[in-house]
Amino acid sequence: MKNRLKVLRAERDWTQAQLAEALDVSRQTINAIETGKFDPSLTLAFRAARLFGLAIEDIFLDEERRE
Amino acid sequence: MKTPNKRYESRVAKSTLKLCYWSVAWVLAIALLALGEDFLWEDASTVPTVIAFAIAVLVGIGMVIAYKNYVTALDELQKKVLLEAMSITLGVPLAVGGPYSIMVEHGVAPSEKWFAYLIILMSLTFFASFFAGMRRYK
Numbered sequence: 001m002k003n004r005l006k007v008l009r010a011e012r013d014w015t016q017a018q019l020a021e022a023l024d025v026s027r028q029t030i031n032a033i034e035t036g037k038f039d040p041s042l043t044l045a046f047r048a049a050r051l052f053g054l055a056i057e058d059i060f061l062d063e064e065r066r067e
Numbered sequence: 068m069k070t071p072n073k074r075y076e077s078r079v080a081k082s083t084l085k086l087c088y089w090s091v092a093w094v095l096a097i098a099l100l101a102l103g104e105d106f107l108w109e110d111a112s113t114v115p116t117v118i119a120f121a122i123a124v125l126v127g128i129g130m131v132i133a134y135k136n137y138v139t140a141l142d143e144l145q146k147k148v149l150l151e152a153m154s155i156t157l158g159v160p161l162a163v164g165g166p167y168s169i170m171v172e173h174g175v176a177p178s179e180k181w182f183a184y185l186i187i188l189m190s191l192t193f194f195a196s197f198f199a200g201m202r203r204y205k
Contacts, residue, residue, distance in 0.1 A: 020075065021073065021074060021075065024074060024075050024076060025075060025141070025142040025143070025144070026076075026079075026142050026144065026145060028144060028156040028201075028204060028205065029142050029143065029145070029147070029204075030203075031205075032144055032204040037203070037204055038144050038147075039203060040143070046145060052094050
């Protein structure tokens with residue numbers, strides 16, 4: 001699933017490790033999500049949305065809807 | 068953003084350490100059961116053997132609980148990798164063990180220490196599939 005996690009992280013000048021700590025996951029998980037290899041659970045997606053102050057749809061892109 | 072306090076890593080490290088302690092304790096308990104008769108108490112002495120067996124089982128239960136706590140501490144990606152590795156580990160002995168037992172019945176394969184071979188096979192399968200899974204998400 002495409003997402004804007006890397007962009008949002010870069011805007012705030014955070015490292016993957018810092019974002020991982022904020023979301024209480026491993027750095028590997030953040031990297032896997034950013035590269036599209038792993039789709040986060042709803043819980044993690046909500047946590048990310050809360051952290052960035054955005055809606056889930058603003059972070060994770062629904063590719064089926066876009067088509 | 069604040070400096071990371073390594074909260075997640077600390078939690079996983081603690082649960083991993085506890086799992087290691089329980090695993091070592093279990094190995095020692097198994098060693099006590101296996102070698103106790105030879106080195107510590109009289110041959111065919113039932114009571115110490117039964118006590119050693121009970122210790123091994125109790126420590127084994129502790130190890131299982133420690134493993135469950137370890138898995139609970141992991142994040143969702145690592146749980147997914149672990150689950151996939153465990154499913155492969157469960158499947159390989161079934162796929163290999165069935166034909167192997169038939170070979171044993173026909174006298175083609177040795178029957179002694181088959182359980183040890185099974186444990187080794189499962190361990191190697193688990194490590195290989197776990198590391199392959201971790202590499203996939205690197």
